[in-house]
Amino acid sequence: MGFFDFLSEEIAIDLGTANTLIIHNDKVVVDSPSIVAMDRRTSKIIAVGQEANLMQGKTHENIKTIRPLKDGVIADFNASEQMISLFIKNIPSLKKRFFTPSLRMVICIPSGITEVEMRAVRESAERVNGKEVYLIHEPMAAAIGIGVDIMQPKGNMIVDIGGGTTEIAVIALSGIVCDKSVKIAGDVFTNDIIYYMRTQHNLFIGERTAERVKISIGSATEELENPPEDMSVQGRDLLTGKPKEILISSREIYNALDKSIIRIEDSVMETLAKTPPELAADIYNTGVYLAGGGSMLRGLDKRLSQKTELPIFIAEDPLRAVVRGTGTVLKNIERYKSVLIK
Template structure:
């Protein structure tokens, strides 16, 4: 039996648009950006995966291309996704042995995913070496990761702001009662910042620079209790073509992100409108739960609370709550009816 357990290893994966996290033996063993660098002349040759590939992003020459296999929460490039998953699994089990273990794998997916997109995730995992693949919806995984008892007859609203999509779901009795999903999330915030600097400062910046601005001074409100200091930003002047540096404030970034945050607010209101009245009363008492990388945006919880007139709770570790919930679901996959086999 012990030999069988060694050959069959379990991993839980949060296959995200921006980052992929893997839990193995109750520990997060992989936390890498969802990006892969390939040889343009030989698309099967992997040059780098994760952080090393991100360092190459937007700095490559003609022989190298960097690929983000996922867009808007779903697989956009099947071959690159398979190679990326395979490369990340190697980080989980780097030992070179005669027999490689077979994987029982659970992957979380957006709640709005189609059957074709679901099949793409399953096929990518199987091609990467998984013998058994289970799927779980991200809102359910997020709720488990936060510590909510998803099986009790009480309504909970989970707002998961990831890299490609924002999912707003009301959960009760181990099921999703109503659901809203919009393709406005972290990637859209990054694009908004780059577009704002181009428009108002004639400064062209790359995706990585815009991402760093979002992390360092990104804000959903123009007035914060503890405002971050202005930061220098380097880019190319669109008028002269010469590299230059400007200083950017968090108020300017809050202005750039305002439209996207407003669209998330509208999606939450639509989800609340669809919620049955008994569950709505539970949500009034319990409030809203924010998770995902977008939950780290400064002032977002306060802005949503003012708009909805409801308490908003940010998960203790919003970046990892989904993968932790996926790991818990994998442990009890026979007990949870929402796990897809």
């Protein structure tokens, strides 16, 4: 421990396409949508996280909301840097400090992002006083967060269904043996619902409404044991232009999502087919782990289990599995050196 260590702090960040989470001193201190609201005239950020999320779809011409990591790539470098910086500056336990402490950080990034984007994230972190910045791939962090012993010579399959991407990976001996990242995840499900309502009911609904429908009554199967009650959904009638409400069933949402879920199933099958036989044998015995918010879609575990004929386990608190794993790596940085991105 150095003399000036009291001036430095450690944080773990899950920079997700939908949600950013930060752990500091073993506690989740930030859990916010990855979104900023920007003044178009000045390019200044006027809100971040939950506050910006509430503005989504309700802005006027001078304000726009941006999700900087939307499709698993950094769409807007400036907005993403400002978002990271504001989230860090708003950590309550750091805000009180007189000096901005120097930070040691482990940041988990979507595995689809490019070298250039990775460098941008690293540089953004350094500009907010990151003295030691480490990056880790999402499925690895998810596996650690789920409690899988990733260092064993044993194969484990992780499927992390986030907002922008679904990341599928087989992990053994601290490395990713084979993986696949597909741009079918929560955001696509939400858009499927918007499309369905427009084409089947002439009802134009917003993204936030569609997301609520997905979470309240969304389903990945037709045969739910306890289907949720029908939900009333409001939007604009495309024929009359008037606001309108209709009643929607869980089964309809199943129909809306089916095509996208097939694509996730196919990606899981493809990854299984690429898995070396010894590791496939391990996965046969241990099953597949699901993480990410999308894994909470009703019946998705059952459906994947039928398709793969494997046991499927949803991580405890799936929205936080990745940040938990990132926090574990931060606390044991020497032990986990090998999983950090060089």
